[in-house]
């Protein structure tokens with residue numbers, strides 16, 4: 001028997017790692033985060049936090065802080081590139097159905113809230129985990145600079161290219177989705193009035209999304225089918241995205257034109273095939289390390305937040321740390337893997353490139369939109385962490 005966990009090492013200071021450290025410390029488990037970067041810095045983009053994640057953050061006493069920092073009235077529509085509404089839901093309806101606000105927030109604001117709550121002294125920076133070994137009494141973690149650290153359990157929250165995952169289950173390549181995404185953040189005088197007007201617009205092989213993230217800012221993303229590793233056009237990102245979406249409905253072209261070149265990020269989109277297991281003895285995975293998913297449902301960070309609360313609950317309840325990690329895995333793996341798969345599939349449909357298929361898809365969504373989305377929304381947003 002491994003005994004109750006009193007100490008934990010978390011590898012990775014992303015949203016998953018920081019939230020887990022907060023959740024564990026609230027349960028009296030001494031958790032330390034080890035992050036390879038020399039400073040904690042999120043990318044300059046927005047994030048959707050759906051009701052399922054806001055409810056989970058509520059269990060950590062963080063829901064009010066994220067609502068105050070972000071734009072909580074998120075509701076919106078799916079549209080065609082000409083602007084026809086295919087399906088829509090107001091923020092009030094979403095909140096009534098799922099019992100919490102849905103919101104857009106700047107990633108840096110979320111990270112600041114998490115770090116402030118945790119305390120920066122809990123995060124060891126410039127610490128790149130290179131491997132671990134476990135025995136009957138605990139886990140020893142090794143770092144590239146020769147350091148070692150020891151604790152009762154190890155949590156790999158080290159993202160899609162997780163070192164902990166590779167040691168547990170072998171090295172595998174991530175799966176390329178077939179599309180690349182640009183993301184931008186822009187300050188706009190009328191951003192406050194756009195809160196209930198989030199939208200995702202579907203073309204053929206292209207997509208565009210718009211979400212307000214509070215404090216006068218709008219976050220947008222643009223997606224296009226490409227080969228992996230394609231480089232930026234010589235004229236720059238803003239001009240390239242502007243050209244791709246030039247004749248799309250308002251305010252898309254104006255939004256792109258108002259965004260500074262330096263504020264536009266580009267990433268090819270990958271996920272990982274779902275795993276059958278996350279844990280081995282005193283070691284487990286969390287967040288993207290466990291279930292990297294495409295961003296089509298805006299659930300990657302939301303699922304990491306759910307993981308964090310459930311993991312802390314199981315470790316606090318169980319007298320055997322290894323059994324607690326297994327109980328966490330059993331509570332989480334099926335749900336997270338299903339969302340990986342759903343996200344992959346919806347991305348495929350949203351990125352269809354055949355005009356005829358797109359027309360059929362749009363007609364289906366226009367006639368059946370609510371009926372198609374309802375069960376999925378109930379499953380994802382209706383969830384309560386335990």
Ligand SMILES: Cc1cc2nc3c(=O)[nH]c(=O)nc-3n(C[C@H](O)[C@H](O)[C@H](O)COP(=O)(O)OP(=O)(O)OC[C@H]3O[C@@H](n4cnc5c(N)ncnc54)[C@H](O)[C@@H]3O)c2cc1C
Nearest residue numbers: 012014015016036048129158159287288295298300301302
């Ligand atoms: C384009 C795009 C849009 C998205 N939009 C949304 C959205 O709207 N809503 C949502 O919920 N999710 C969204 N996601 C997903 C979300 O960003 C991720 O799921 C989430 O950030 C994962 O958090 P994490 O902490 O698990 O991993 P990460 O954020 O990847 O953090 C892992 C951390 O581990 C560190 N690390 C890695 N290796 C080591 C090592 N060996 N030693 C020490 N440290 C290490 C890294 O430096 C990093 O800080 C989006 C993703 C993309 C790509």
